[in-house]
Structures are given as structure tokens and as C-alpha cells.
Amino acid sequence: MPSFSFTRAQVALSTFAMISLVSNLVYASPTESPPLRRATICNGSPDLCSRGFGNVTFVGAHDSYAVGTNNIFATQDYNITQQLNDGIRMLQMQAHNSSGVIHLCHTSCSLLDGGTLQAYLTTVKAWLDANPNEVLSLLIVNSDTLPPSSYDTVFKAVGLDTMSYSPPSSSLLESNWPTLGSLIDSGTRLITFMDSNANFNSVPYIIDEFTNIWETAYDVTTSFDCNVNRSNANTPTATSMYLINHFLDTLVLGQPAPDPSQANQTNAVTGSNSLGEQFSLCTGQQGRNPNFMLVDFYEYGGGSVFEVAATANGVTYSPATPIATPGGTGSTSPSATSSSLNLSFSRWSSVWVVIGSIAFGAFYI
Numbered sequence: 001m002p003s004f005s006f007t008r009a010q011v012a013l014s015t016f017a018m019i020s021l022v023s024n025l026v027y028a029s030p031t032e033s034p035p036l037r038r039a040t041i042c043n044g045s046p047d048l049c050s051r052g053f054g055n056v057t058f059v060g061a062h063d064s065y066a067v068g069t070n071n072i073f074a075t076q077d078y079n080i081t082q083q084l085n086d087g088i089r090m091l092q093m094q095a096h097n098s099s100g101v102i103h104l105c106h107t108s109c110s111l112l113d114g115g116t117l118q119a120y121l122t123t124v125k126a127w128l129d130a131n132p133n134e135v136l137s138l139l140i141v142n143s144d145t146l147p148p149s150s151y152d153t154v155f156k157a158v159g160l161d162t163m164s165y166s167p168p169s170s171s172l173l174e175s176n177w178p179t180l181g182s183l184i185d186s187g188t189r190l191i192t193f194m195d196s197n198a199n200f201n202s203v204p205y206i207i208d209e210f211t212n213i214w215e216t217a218y219d220v221t222t223s224f225d226c227n228v229n230r231s232n233a234n235t236p237t238a239t240s241m242y243l244i245n246h247f248l249d250t251l252v253l254g255q256p257a258p259d260p261s262q263a264n265q266t267n268a269v270t271g272s273n274s275l276g277e278q279f280s281l282c283t284g285q286q287g288r289n290p291n292f293m294l295v296d297f298y299e300y301g302g303g304s305v306f307e308v309a310a311t312a313n314g315v316t317y318s319p320a321t322p323i324a325t326p327g328g329t330g331s332t333s334p335s336a337t338s339s340s341l342n343l344s345f346s347r348w349s350s351v352w353v354v355i356g357s358i359a360f361g362a363f364y365i
């Protein structure tokens with residue numbers, strides 16, 4: 001091993017040089033803002049960097065984890081990585097307490113279990129890491145009213161707590177959200193909303209949904225409207241963000257169930273009961289665009305849902321890669337499994353599943 005020895009003077013001189021260098025770097029221009037990365041492309045467009053988060057229209061996947069082709073409770077055909085690659089920017093999910101572990105299930109974990117929240121968020125984290133100029137929202141339905149600390153534990157385990165945006169107060173008007181550029185620059189690109197039991201004082205980045213966002217009706221089986229359906233009574237609906245539930249269900253034994261057979265038309269840019277039609281209706285009625293548009297089987301329509309959002313945002317719709325083909329790969333790589341019922345026959349012949357869920361007493365699509 002070679003050895004080095006320095007005189008006291010040499011050490012003092014080099015230490016001084018290093019201190020000067022470092023302080024020059026740090027203090028060179030104290031009047032300038034800190035050396036933040038300045039995003040020039042935000043969510044796919046340079047035009048969106050200066051736009052407030054509350055002034056952008058995002059497409060969301062309703063029950064994003066409910067992937068599978070042979071399950072009447074499935075609402076999506078593709079896994080969340082594919083959803084995100086294709087342009088989904090809000091992931092909605094139902095969280096349940098399954099023997100003390102948070103699982104993402106549809107109605108009940110015995111009917112459709114999309115796996116643990118931790119596995120799901122690990123995928124989300126990997127995608128965010130690979131896509132540093134994207135702002136993403138989560139919308140958690142806290143089905144078993146678990147405390148925010150339970151979610152905080154999982155977010156910390158996967159490293160998403162530090163990527164999460166904490167607002168300055170528990171509710172923000174549409175115009176008070178930071179710009180996409182600043183969310184990206186500060187590395188807090190994940191915005192998480194929860195429908196019940198959020199607590200700003202314990203976990204500020206798990207944001208209460210209904211004091212920030214109101215929703216139109218869900219489980220629609222006829223036609224979509226734009227009336228305030230779910231909100232917090234104290235929330236100013238005229239100046240808060242809003243979400244449209246744009247997934248058309250069909251009645252199976254009197255219960256609403258996802259219906260891919262209508263999805264091409266439901267997701268379309270124009271036509272009766274299309275996303276474009278509800279979008280225009282809402283924009284006219286509310287005087288501004290919806291912030292979030294939740295859809296089922298998002299790829300039906302061949303990208304039409306993203307086209308509606310791009311037009312809303314005043315940007316050109318030009319997907320980098322072709323979006324997934326309607327129908328999906330759910331049958332070959334299902335992420336959803338059923339623990340007590342095997343759903344290995346066609347979606348529409350599985351009416352007994354519905355009977356089972358009615359017996360369960362908690363039908364909640």
C-alpha cells in the first residue's frame with residue numbers, strides 16, 4: 001500500500017482551498033434562487049409546466065388494480081404500468097383491511113383481490129422514478145376507514161412519502177394548487193387523496209378528497225350528468241376541483257356491474273353518452289373543465305379518453321407509443337385473483353358471483 005504524508009501547511013492550504021471552493025459554490029450568488037432543476041416538459045408538454053395542478057384535466061383509471069378478463073368485478077384490462085405508460089394520471093383504488101394488511105379489492109377481497117397496497121405502490125414508485133417529469137395522483141377509497149398512519153407506514157416502506165406533496169392546509173381551492181413545474185422541480189410529484197378518515201395533522205400528504213374535490217354520480221347505468229353528487233357540505237363547489245365518474249355500468253341481477261361491451265362508445269370523443277359529451281356538458285354547466293375523468297377499460301376507444309384530455313388542456317394529442325389494444329392481456333397475465341371463488345368462465349355468465357356478492361351484503365362498484 002502506498003502511503004502519503006503531508007506537511008501541516010499543505011493540509012491547511014488544501015483545506016482552505018476546499019472551503020473556498022465549496023463556499024463559492026454555495027454562496028456565489030445569494031440573491032438567486034436555489035439551484036433547482038427547472039422542468040421544461042411537464043406531463044408530456046412544455047405548455048403544462050406553468051399550469052396549476054388544479055387547472056389541468058387528467059384521465060383516471062377507476063378501480064385501477066381491478067385487472068382481469070374473467071371476472072365480473074374487473075374494471076380494467078391492463079396493469080398499472082401499462083395504464084401509466086398509456087397516459088392514465090390518476091389511479092383510483094379501493095383499499096381494504098385483509099387480515100391486518102392493506103389489500104386493493106373490489107367490493108370484497110373474496111371477490112376480487114388485486115394484491116397488497118405495498119406491491120402496488122412499489123410499481124407506482126418504479127414508474128415515477130423512470131418518468132421524472134410526470135405528476136401523478138392517487139385516489140384511495142378507504143373502505144375500512146383505516147387510520148392514515150396505516151397508509152403512511154406503507155408509503156414509507158416503498159419510499160413514496162418523500163415523493164408526496166403536502167399542501168399548506170387541509171383544503172385548497174382549484175386556483176391555489178402549485179404548478180406542475182414546481183411539483184416536478186421539488187420532487188413531490190405524487191398527490192394522494194383519500195375519501196374518508198384523512199387527517200392533515202397526522203399525515204399531511206394523505207389529502208382529504210371531499211374538501212378538495214367534489215364528484216358527479218357514480219354507478220351510472222343510463223346517462224351521465226354534471227350535478228354535484230358527493231362533496232363536503234362546507235366545500236365551495238364553484239371554486240374547488242371536480243371529478244367526473246365516466247364509467248357506464250350495466251345492471252346484472254339489479255346490481256351495477258362494469259360493462260366493456262359499451263366501452264368504445266362510453267370512452268369516445270363524440271356521440272351519445274361519450275366522454276366528450278359529458279365533458280362538454282360539465283364544462284358548460286360548471287364554467288370550467290373537469291379536473292379528473294375516471295374511466296373503465298381506458299384503452300377502449302383507442303386513446304379517445306386521452307384525446308379528450310389533451311383537447312381540454314389545449315395540447316396536441318400525440319402518444320409516444322401506440323396505446324394498448326382493446327381487450328387486453330388480463331387473461332394471460334392476471335394480476336387479480338380470487339381467493340374463494342374461481343372466476344374462470346366468461347364475465348357475463350358469472351352471474352353467480354353477483355349472487356354471492358349480494359349475499360355478502362356490501363355490493364360496492
Ligand SMILES: *[C@@H]1O[C@H](CO)[C@@H](O)[C@H](O)[C@H]1NC(C)=O
Binds near residue numbers: 078079
Ligand atoms: C404489465 O403489462 C405489460 C403488457 O401490457 C407487460 O409487458 C408487463 O410485463 C406487465 N407488468 C407486470 C409487472 O406484470
Ligand SMILES: *[C@@H]1O[C@H](CO)[C@@H](O)[C@H](O)[C@H]1NC(C)=O
Binds near residue numbers: 097101146147
Ligand atoms: C384489520 O383487521 C385485523 C384483523 O383481520 C384487525 O385485528 C385490525 O384491528 C384491523 N385494523 C383496523 C385498523 O381496523
Ligand SMILES: *[C@@H]1O[C@H](CO)[C@@H](O)[C@H](O)[C@H]1NC(C)=O
Binds near residue numbers: 217218229
Ligand atoms: C347521487 O347520485 C345518485 C344516482 O344518480 C342519486 O341516487 C343520489 O341521490 C345522488 N346524491 C346526491 C347527494 O345528489
Ligand SMILES: *[C@@H]1O[C@H](CO)[C@@H](O)[C@H](O)[C@H]1NC(C)=O
Binds near residue numbers: 263
Ligand atoms: C371496440 O373497438 C375496437 C376497434 O377500435 C374493436 O376491435 C372492438 O371489437 C370494439 N369492441 C366492442 C365491444 O365494440
Ligand SMILES: *[C@@H]1O[C@H](CO)[C@@H](O)[C@H](O)[C@H]1NC(C)=O
Binds near residue numbers: 055056057287288289
Ligand atoms: C384552466 O384554465 C382555463 C382558462 O381559464 C379554463 O378554460 C379551464 O377550464 C381550466 N381547466 C381546469 C381543469 O380548471
Ligand SMILES: *[C@@H]1O[C@H](CO)[C@@H](O)[C@H](O)[C@H]1NC(C)=O
Binds near residue numbers: 342343344
Ligand atoms: C382457477 O382457474 C385457473 C384458471 O383460470 C386455474 O389455473 C386454477 O387452478 C383454478 N383454481 C381453482 C381453485 O380451481
